[in-house]
Amino acid sequence: MKYKRILLKLSGEALMGPNGYGIDSEKLKQYTQEIKKVKELGVELAIVIGGGNIFRGVQGEKVGIDRVQGDYMGMLATLINAMALQSSLEQNEMYTRLMSGIKIESVCEPFIRRRAIRHLEKGRIVIFGAGIGNPYFTTDSTASLRAIEIEADVVLKGTRVDGVYTADPEKDKNAERYTNISFQEVYEKNLNVMDMTAFTLCQENNLPIIVFDMNKAGNLEDLVKGEEVGTLITSN
Template sequence: MAYSRALIKISGEALMGEKPYGIDPEIVTSIAKDVSKVVESGTQLAIVVGGGNIFRGLKGSAAGMDRATADYVGMLATVMNAITLQDGLERAGVETRVQTAIEMQQIAEPYIRRRAIRHLEKGRVVVFGGGCGNPFFTTDTTAALRAAEINADVIFKATKVDGVYDRDPKKFPDAIKYKELTFQEVLTREIAVMDSTAIALCKDNKIPIVVFNLFEAENINKAVAGEEIGSLITNSR
């Protein structure tokens, strides 16, 4: 495999599949099968999961909720997704631990960096829930932060599209796909890959980002193997 330790960011919307809300069990099963192959290959894998399929803090804030309160509700939604993903992974035979930034010891471990790294070294998948524990930060930023903390070689952003485009390919058939980009280009052009804080963190810590389609069979395995799929974002090209 091209990477010895990797972090995957999976959005809450991706877990919905074609459903309007909630979690599609078939998607969870598909992710679990792909992840099991990656773990069998010897790559250490961590996952950060979003919560937009259940509750999104920004939408709650736009509807009149206090922003900090809305973000805390969103963090709880990510924990629900993390536990569901853990169940799917363990049914696929993958030993998994959930760590949360907000302590809830009856259902998950609190996030402790050294413990997370130890789990990875033992071949366990670590799923990070609860965001980074603070409002006003996205799960994209959490992914960049956790990747830096655990010394991940790469961040894989698993989405519903096969890479980064100059505009929405679902609305514009002539949208141009970027094979490679630099972090500076993403920031300067305000390309919607991750929020600017996440991009800046990856830039400063020299952590490449690979954006690819989660719904194509074995794409997680292909990405970790270093195959040229999706779009690559690095410090230089």
């Protein structure tokens, strides 16, 4: 395998499927099967999942909810998704641990770096919920930070688009996909990959990012095997 330890970042919106809200059982099942294929290859796998299908802190501000309060509500939304994913993975005979950025001992473990690494070494899938436990940080930032802390080889950002483009491919038919691009080029071209905090963390710690289409069957497995899928972002 090209990567021994990976951090997979999934968006909460991806779990909505065609419903436009909540958790779609078919989409959850699909992601579970894709993750199982990778796990069977012997890869150490950590996952961060967003909560946008349930609640986003920035949305709360529009209806008068305090931003900090809204962000904590968003953290709880990520935990709901993480618990759903954990249940689905375990029903498919995978061992998991759910670790939270905020203390909810009745539901999951608090995040402790050494414990997280030990879980991975023992072959368990580690799911990080509730962000980093502080407001004003996105789940992209959580993914970057946790990947650095557990010494992951790469951040795999699973989206509904098959990479980074010169423009929004859903709006511009002439947009072209990058196969490889540097962190500096992403800055200079003002391309939308992650929020700036998350992106800078990866750049400063020389942690590669691959943006790929998670909805295409086999993509995740092909990536781990070293095949060219999506867009690779590196320092060079």
